[in-house]
Amino acid sequence: MSIKQQVATQAKAARQAGRKLALLSTAIKNQALDAMAKALEDNKQQIIAANEQDVAAAKERDLSPALIDRLTLNAKRISGMAGALRELIALPDPVGEVIRMRRRPNGLQVGRMRVPLGVVGIIYESRPNVTADAAGLCLKSGNAVILRGGSEAIHSNTAIARILSRAASDAGIPQGAIGLIENTDRAAVNEMLKLEEYIDVIIPRGGESLIRMVVQNSLIPVIKHYKGVCHVYVDEDADLDMAENIAYNSKVQRPGVCNAMETLLVHQGVAEWFLPPLFEKLRAAGVEIRGCAATGKIVPGTLEATEDDWYAEYLDLILAVKVVSSMEQALEHIHKYGSGHSEAIVTSNYTTARRFIEQADASAVFVNASTRFNDGGELGLGAEIGISTQKLHARGPMGLEELTCTKFVVYGDGQIRE
């Protein structure tokens, strides 16, 4: 079979499985999630053995320690994957909910019923836990899933997907509902992206170049986020202790993730008092600071930021700092350099807070809270399959509900159109 046929056969099977899966009861889906969690735990050794092959190959190819860490599975991480599947059991099933049911003047009853998207394609890199997370979220929301992980994790992903798929089908889930494309040829991704007949949405998870490749080649709608250049703006009316805590937390608590702060904007009216103690604290945590000219005047010796710094997603203990003359200037900076991910203001001024909330254009806007809260669990979605910084369909963290769509349902008594 050609790569094209392989991928199409699998996608077609997913489409057929998706049709049946969409109609399964919540009880059966929950039983399957439980069985899948148990299967991961029961087959820990097999998964670890497969993972060791991937890790050995990664070391041979001299991949970075950070990447190898993300790739590595151990008993604790496998328990974590199983735990995440079990947590889905307690979440409400979004499928079948009817919203906004209203009666029309002619007596028609019109509502919107939440239904699964159908078949979800996930294209991801390195982290093998995505295999289990995505399979669980798609199953609970009634979707079939086609997984396409990176070649560096192929043994781990294959082991996990086969174990999950078998456990699910033993628990009454249709065959083909959880599929992994085991062919690591790049061409397989390109074929996958053309199958708009069988796949309803593609969610890429990985670096910006992977995501751009997917967007450029896909005929299927894509939900994506390129990167997170997140800002905290400390207003002239900020509680400076609160601002220090929020800025420190947004930068330092976990610098390698997309909702960490990359640039701090500070109102000129408070910069002189605010920056020196903050910088001391940040530097003690190992943060390198790159500031605008005004910053350098307030804290002499600060490295000078270049234009590139304002665009940078460091994902590291580096922070760009800019002093601004007003909230408007802060918003201009955010609109020019930001990525529409997470934006926060610290202020005690009611009007300023309201204006920032309205005007900042991002997937999540915070008043007096850390950008690190832009996360499915923290915002109350229970679990997330990714985050979207685009505007269509879903914006911000995507949970079970974002893996569904609605269809109009209309109940009549013989109405015809005049």
Place this chain on the structure above:
Amino acid sequence: MSIKQQVATQAKAARQAGRKLALLSTAIKNQALDAMAKALEDNKQQIIAANEQDVAAAKERDLSPALIDRLTLNAKRISGMAGALRELIALPDPVGEVIRMRRRPNGLQVGRMRVPLGVVGIIYESRPNVTADAAGLCLKSGNAVILRGGSEAIHSNTAIARILSRAASDAGIPQGAIGLIENTDRAAVNEMLKLEEYIDVIIPRGGESLIRMVVQNSLIPVIKHYKGVCHVYVDEDADLDMAENIAYNSKVQRPGVCNAMETLLVHQGVAEWFLPPLFEKLRAAGVEIRGCAATGKIVPGTLEATEDDWYAEYLDLILAVKVVSSMEQALEHIHKYGSGHSEAIVTSNYTTARRFIEQADASAVFVNASTRFNDGGELGLGAEIGISTQKLHARGPMGLEELTCTKFVVYGDGQIRE
């Protein structure tokens, strides 16, 4: 300026206008809609003169009478366009609504605020009224719009867009909020489809080939529907008088539109009684019928349907008819040949109705009502910018709310992540 620069300049202006437009009050937007309606009426003669140029060119190019009819504007149609703008005034402004605001365990208040998409690109053919409809819907929902009509309507579209844009900006709407790409070169569309930095969504309206071209070339998310192959299934438990009315209405009331029935499915248990009188009525209305073998046995002399007929969107007084042995067979037929647009069942059986509603996979599913109700006005949206048969973002008719997205808004008191 190259075509690329022209289009990019316009899109950039739209992005800037969109930012301001997103923050305008409902009152100002409504005043602008009123001014735009008045401007269309005040400049009727100018629009008609421009339209006459398009119609003359169309006749010279021997375009079909149907196409020329769609292209033609007269005083009544221009009043209709103005009326549609005024109707938008009464509709609720979706912008600013906050939904599902809830308190998290740590005290954060988390909600989702409805905000405009930003810049909407509309690519359309022949009907110049789309220029006014789309401009009005986008304005009311706080979006800037970039219109790209077909070359056959360029004089009409240019006149309308300039009149509307001037009236809007006189009423306080930012310059650039209503833009028409006046360059009719096909290359302009291709440039437009690459500007993901400035345009948030593309809505193509026209024939299937236009829409496929847009999907294949766009880096910007597209909301679309390819075609409407809609079915009415008459169940064995149907009230046959009601079924006859619904089938007749779905086919005949306006056969040239996407929510008209193209294939009638009839349960074998009632076909013998149901089909002969229906066919008589349909034939009296000029409908050509193409039936399956069983249909031919019940009504001898019926033209035989071929495989192609089941896929056909006739948009004409032609109907394919198939006798099926069960609702399951009807659903199989719908899933195989349907386009996910509108599907109706006529039945008096509670269980059958419930199963059809759950299992039919379409933008709108009807019980005991005509497929012709799949329309923004009829389903209660007030007005529509198009219909979507895809699953992402919007499915079914799209009104003002579907021209918005949400962003998470989070109110804290200094919360940081542990």
